[in-house]
Amino acid sequence: MSGTLAIIGGTGLTELPGLTIMKAHDEQTPFGAPSAPVLEGEMYGQRVLFIARHGHPHRIPPHLVNYRANLWALQKLYATDILAVNAVGGISRNMKAGTLVIPQQIIDYTFGREGTIYDGDYAPVSHIDFSYPYSDSMRELIARGASTAGEKVINGGVYGVTQGPRLETAAEIFRMENDGCDIVGMTGMPEASLARELKLNYASLSLVVNPAAGKSSGAITIRQIDENLSTGIVRVRKIIDAMVKDFYA
Template identity: 65%
Template structure:
């Protein structure tokens, strides 16, 4: 049976319901991952769990050691990865509390260590990244959302920005013209690193705020935290459904 790893983002630094067998500290050729990898059982399945921003939440998105995180999960036995990401909503359907299973990504980040294929390597390697998310794993998340009866979008384009600041109104307008439906700060290079390691990878995105210019007021942390508190409960239910399928 496939061993799934769950990467928890903002609001999911721990996974209630996870029976922890051990916390695995790990070093990699790329440094330390964000936190110990938790090995245990969730929804009666063997799982690994990693808090992307550390536990407690302390590592900003542009300083996450994505290479160490993915390498550590692979070496701990992960065979597929479900990533949970808190995002802003650009498309009108993506209101706070909405869930989305993106099918495409646009990378606006810069300066991040974004590949394993560099340095002292034997040959140049190019991977196909036409479809960044694993379709069978996406369909399991979609089925879990449908079974729970939550409002969700089965497709969406994830625009990944550098952070840690939120975006300007003009930047969001540009992203909307580019075709982005949601905006986050951690979707890349995580997805491409999983592909390089031949790990099926899919994203469950929770909208926690309207993107800049999509509301009359400013975006506040109080609004984001309220949406997280409600949305993470839904997220856990969907994860349990997807793992059990």
């Protein structure tokens, strides 16, 4: 593939072997400040961009993330392809904690988020085709990276995006399951649709860090989430390493 790969996720994703951070870009955008400076790194002689979705340190709740500024800043720095790393809850039976998922579809349950660049101010009102929200080429790149890294992933599934920052009720998860959702998270939208508006190839690698509400016998705890995130992010970094080599091959 040609272009520049950008990664959206937590700050821990920059802890990759062979990665050297070269510069931090404090970009100004028509939509305000991004969540954090865009980090420009070099990996295997190639340019890679990173942005911490929730800021650094982690401080911005999902409903207040400036998704428009984040995506606009990445595009301004010549990103062409976006890997979004998302921590999610598992709804479907096969979405156990620790599972890695490359979702294929989205159902958006969020509200009140600034979700378009076509707001009549920055750009005239327009409409995009969002039938298939994720880039096939990026989904294939993730799948190949996982295979190369020896990491099992579920390739497919529906990501239900909720408002947060609270977790969902068991009844809400039951409704989402009936709607066809396999995983639930709070950051998948409007990130994906903004990437489409900005003509960026975008896909998600989602890590299941907890069973969704009502899907386990006990309460969901932050300790449980943090433990699964800590273990899973090591596997995600292995996939990213393989993806970077493949992307710039």
